[in-house]
Amino acid sequence: MPVGVIVLLIVAILVYFGLLHRVLDRMRLDDRTALFVIFLIVLGSFFNLTILRQPPLIVNLGGAVVPIGIAIYLILTADTRREKVRGTLAAFISGAAIYLAMKLLNPEEQTMIIEPSYFFAAIAAVVGYLSGRSRRSSFIAGSMGIVLADVAHYVEISVRGIRGRTWIGGAGAFDAVVIAGVLAVALAEIVGETREYMARGPLREGGGRERGTGGPERGTSGPEREGGGRKGPDGESHDQKGGGANG
Amino acid sequence: MGGVKYVSVYDGDGNLICETGFRLGVGDEYVDGDNALWRVERVVGDSTAIAAYVRQLDLTSAIEDFQATLAGSGAAAGGAPQVGIYHTHSDESYRPSDGTDSDPGGQGGIYRVGDALAEGLKDQGITVNHSLASHLPHDSGAYERSRRTAMSVLKGSAAIFDVHRDAAPPEAYLKRVGGQNITQIMMVIGAANPQADANFGFASALKAAADKVRPGLIRGILRTGGDFNQDLSSRALLLEVGAHTNRRNEAEAAVADLAAVVPSLLGGGAIGTHSTGAWRAIGIIAILVVGGGGLWLFVATGGNWSEAWRKLRSLGQEFASYLGRRRTGPRR
Numbered sequence: 001m002p003v004g005v006i007v008l009l010i011v012a013i014l015v016y017f018g019l020l021h022r023v024l025d026r027m028r029l030d031d032r033t034a035l036f037v038i039f040l041i042v043l044g045s046f047f048n049l050t051i052l053r054q055p056p057l058i059v060n061l062g063g064a065v066v067p068i069g070i071a072i073y074l075i076l077t078a079d080t081r082r083e084k085v086r087g088t089l090a091a092f093i094s095g096a097a098i099y100l101a102m103k104l105l106n107p108e109e110q111t112m113i114i115e116p117s118y119f120f121a122a123i124a125a126v127v128g129y130l131s132g133r134s135r136r137s138s139f140i141a142g143s144m145g146i147v148l149a150d151v152a153h154y155v156e157i158s159v160r161g162i163r164g165r166t167w168i169g170g171a172g173a174f175d176a177v178v179i180a181g182v183l184a185v186a187l188a189e190i191v192g193e194t195r196e197y198m199a200r201g202p203l204r205e206g207g208g209r210e211r212g213t214g215g216p217e218r219g220t221s222g223p224e225r226e227g228g229g230r231k232g233p234d235g236e237s238h239d240q241k242g243g244g245a246n247g
Numbered sequence: 248m249g250g251v252k253y254v255s256v257y258d259g260d261g262n263l264i265c266e267t268g269f270r271l272g273v274g275d276e277y278v279d280g281d282n283a284l285w286r287v288e289r290v291v292g293d294s295t296a297i298a299a300y301v302r303q304l305d306l307t308s309a310i311e312d313f314q315a316t317l318a319g320s321g322a323a324a325g326g327a328p329q330v331g332i333y334h335t336h337s338d339e340s341y342r343p344s345d346g347t348d349s350d351p352g353g354q355g356g357i358y359r360v361g362d363a364l365a366e367g368l369k370d371q372g373i374t375v376n377h378s379l380a381s382h383l384p385h386d387s388g389a390y391e392r393s394r395r396t397a398m399s400v401l402k403g404s405a406a407i408f409d410v411h412r413d414a415a416p417p418e419a420y421l422k423r424v425g426g427q428n429i430t431q432i433m434m435v436i437g438a439a440n441p442q443a444d445a446n447f448g449f450a451s452a453l454k455a456a457a458d459k460v461r462p463g464l465i466r467g468i469l470r471t472g473g474d475f476n477q478d479l480s481s482r483a484l485l486l487e488v489g490a491h492t493n494r495r496n497e498a499e500a501a502v503a504d505l506a507a508v509v510p511s512l513l514g515g516g517a518i519g520t521h522s523t524g525a526w527r528a529i530g531i532i533a534i535l536v537v538g539g540g541g542l543w544l545f546v547a548t549g550g551n552w553s554e555a556w557r558k559l560r561s562l563g564q565e566f567a568s569y570l571g572r573r574r575t576g577p578r579r
Contacts, residue, residue, distance in 0.1 A: 101387065102391075106270075106387060162351065
């Protein structure tokens, strides 16, 4: 294999899985657990499970089961009932948006701005962030949005008697289910950092804790930031006026 | 391609270049049967496009160039290669033969064309992984669904073909080749995919090889927007085999002719990629990572570069935890 391609593959793998690790890191998973989850996603990419046979409903372990497990973990470990509900609702809103987009947009791919896998993942990410407004909810909405859209597809082909199959997460580690989760959290991170910077100004040199970097260290509640905003114990920063959590 | 709308492409003098159901945009390129390269300059409404002649392509070295990249990719010489075939638009059919141009039940006539291609390749000693999976409904999610199929047929395959039929008048594709009526084949490259140049190299080599043994079989090569899951392999092509107005048996005859050409190009069964575009892609990734990372640092620290440098240095410390030494105390 040419050197250029080898280097490209290594770079792509490092960037993609480095980003995925960063995302998992923000979910209160320690480094080893995050690495183990990535390992599960990669290993699970080679295994598929047929849930139903007529029409076929198949799930890929790495591309679907592991991300779904992460999403469920995030919902169950949310500190408040409000977070749980918001995350769940965000998933359904995202799923509905993706499903509608599939129906309403032009079916010819060359009319899309970006490749469908990333396009629908981007929709899930944006809707997920807007619905959830925190990194955790963003990941839930991003990943589960794609999953729920696939479930809606399965219901459609079953009800309409269309010959087809639904293969959730079939592209494994590179499926839209994983990509959407990563994009959603990345979006939450970028928007959250930008909003905090615009609201509170630059960090004093050498002063205090980092601003807008994703919450206090795990297990700590963190000091109050300048301006009075406190980062909540769930690792998410909350606007002081309670105007929705900002991841 | 579904539906009956199509686009007619003319040159500046009003001469017809081609007709296709693809919705073309400015900048799309088309290599015609005589290897003339055309570029779309204007789109008028949704049925007409005006293209300008760019230059004449010389495909005489296309086969050699392609085989050199095969050798460079480490593909083993000899041995039976494998080819993957699938169909994103599972409903596409041929009206004169199938009675409809779109089978909502997902048993489109296009699958029979895929079968003909598979049988032709097997007769040449090539192993074929032909997926009969349906990706209906024919909506904007079809390529998302077929991406999963493409990845499955890609395993162990030297090349993959997404077989479709176009939407155009019958004369746009009908040709008499080798004493029989066949539908011509148009190869389509998704210009948005990072492997577009490599895909185009494969398509050029395939056309050059086909032109030698079956002149007129390949109608042309269209390079348009989109990805068509061709980022998955440097040898991934979308084939438009005739149009909905052609007879399916003529399409089957065309792919049988194509199958005779494919083995002359493909070496061993290993998937390899060549470095065309690889270094450019690395450069783009590096720019995005450095640029994006720099932007994030700027926003996160409010332009405080000493703080930004401290954050950057702390990134390296994170990887220490993978090596076994557990950090104690809060992480900075």
